Amino acid sequence: MIDISKFTYGRLKPLKFVYRSGTSYYWLVKCECGSETIISKSNMSRGQSECGRCSRKTSGKKRVVNHSFGHELKSTYYAMIYRCTSPLDRSFSRYGGRGIKVCEEWSDKEKGFKSFVNSMGNRPKGYTLDRIDVNGDYEPENCRWASRYTQNTNKQKQPRNVCFSGRKWAAYIVRDYKKHHLGTYNTESQALTASASAAEMYSQGITLTEIKKELKERIK
Numbered sequence: 001m002i003d004i005s006k007f008t009y010g011r012l013k014p015l016k017f018v019y020r021s022g023t024s025y026y027w028l029v030k031c032e033c034g035s036e037t038i039i040s041k042s043n044m045s046r047g048q049s050e051c052g053r054c055s056r057k058t059s060g061k062k063r064v065v066n067h068s069f070g071h072e073l074k075s076t077y078y079a080m081i082y083r084c085t086s087p088l089d090r091s092f093s094r095y096g097g098r099g100i101k102v103c104e105e106w107s108d109k110e111k112g113f114k115s116f117v118n119s120m121g122n123r124p125k126g127y128t129l130d131r132i133d134v135n136g137d138y139e140p141e142n143c144r145w146a147s148r149y150t151q152n153t154n155k156q157k158q159p160r161n162v163c164f165s166g167r168k169w170a171a172y173i174v175r176d177y178k179k180h181h182l183g184t185y186n187t188e189s190q191a192l193t194a195s196a197s198a199a200e201m202y203s204q205g206i207t208l209t210e211i212k213k214e215l216k217e218r219i220k
Contacts (some may be wrong), residue, residue, distance in 0.1 A: 002088050010049020047075040065155050076129050080138055080209060098164045103139035160192040173198045180208055190219050
């Protein structure tokens with residue numbers, strides 16, 4: 001079991017683990033209103049961000065603006081926040097782990113969700129949140145509602161000669177139908193530079209062994 005007591009979920013702060021039921025883990029949490037209750041980790045991960053008492057007090061547009069609980073975009077919004085900020089999120093390595101952030105306008109604790117809704121508008125049926133530049137941050141200029149086809153096409157346009165391995169970026173070069181590993185780097189920019197430099201050197205007749213040696217001297 002992973003300790004989530006150092007994280008917050010909207011207005012909820014996990015205090016301690018209480019019990020397990022099947023595959024669900026239940027935690028004692030404290031809401032910003034001061035009340036304490038028991039909620040499953042899975043519900044918080046899916047977007048529950050306040051206690052039952054607060055959700056009953058707020059309704060309609062007021063609830064959407066203040067807390068987001070009950071809004072159709074709540075799960076989309078909090079999933080975006082968590083994968084960029086929480087190492088416990090299973091997708092963190094592909095987002096926050098490689099430097100992808102949520103802009104200040106959307107990540108603001110009090111007004112972030114309202115700004116997100118105002119920027120993105122209603123979500124068309126069958127569409128999901130998509131970043132135009134998959135290496136860019138979540139911000140109004142780089143986000144849109146897109147179909148699965150559009151997202152898959154967008155991903156295919158991205159360079160495939162680098163990949164994030166969990167802690168560092170790995171660079172490759174493909175020659176003679178084989179993928180050759182060039183090394184690992186601290187940033188994506190370094191890995192892209194290594195791959196581009198390797199392609200240029202290879203076109204000049206330099207061997208892969210010499211290329212790898214040269215890259216170690218060039219990129220540190």
